[in-house]
Amino acid sequence: MYKVGGIAGLSGALGLWSASVLAAEGEKPSEGIGIDELSLYTTPPQNLRYVEPERGQVEEGVATVRKLAEPYTSWGQGVYGAVKPKVDGAVQFGQDSYTYLKNPPSEFYPRAGVIGFAGILGLFLARGSRLKKLVYPTGLMAVGASLYYPQQAATIAKSSGDALYDWALQGYVAVEKLVTGKAAQKTEKAEEKPSSGEAAA
Incomplete structure (x- = not known):
């Protein structure tokens, strides 16, 4: 067994031992060959170009539908962007109201009853005209609510009064522009009529 092991060790050591090989005197040692020169590693030059595949009927139909729907989708995105904050605000208001009504103050329901009765009384008194x-x-x-919540009523009255004043002022300016515009047109027409009469004379 020792002999087999020794032979295996000797053959392994010989495999690791390097020896230099010398060429004959008349021959020059050749330089190495590059990888590109070997036929195994060279690839023929390729002249490839991308060819657009022909569009089928389904692809053309989808493209047409996209082009037709594009203005509506952009409009829908704009509407969504404008409506989403309002919807979120309404949802938040509903959640806050639910939380408030789940555990209201002790005087809330009697006050709500008086305000609601005032509204029903107003419907009863308002016979005939829309x-x-x-x-x-x-x-x-509004009168019933302002009796119970005077601070909030004063705030709402002030903000609505300011808004009404702004609207009235804008209306006044628009009417003034309309009246002065018509008056200017009438004076221009009046000046044009004599000049045309003088030309005829």
Whole structure:
């Protein structure tokens, strides 16, 4: 067994031992060959170009539908961007109201009853005219709410008064522009008529 092991060790050692090989005197040692020169590693030059595949009927139909729907999708995205904050605000208001009504203060329901009764009384008093049916219940409910919540009523009245003043001022300016524009047109027409009469004479 020792002999087999020794032979295996000797053959392994010989495999690791390097020896130099010398060429004959008349021959020059050749330089190495590059990888590109070997035929195994060279690839023929390729002249490739991309050819667009022909579009089928389904692809053309989809492209047409996309082009037709593009203005509507952009409009829808704009509407979504404008509506989303309002919807989020309404949802938050609903959640806050639910939380408030789940555990309201002790005087909340009697006050709500009085305000609601004022609205029903306003409907009863507003017989006949549609304008009365709109103004009386709203006015009586506003009066009832302002009795119980005077600070909030004053704030709302001030902000709505400012808004009404702004609208009235804008309306006044628009009417003034309309009236002065018509007056200027009338004076221009009046000046043109004598000049045309003088030309005829």
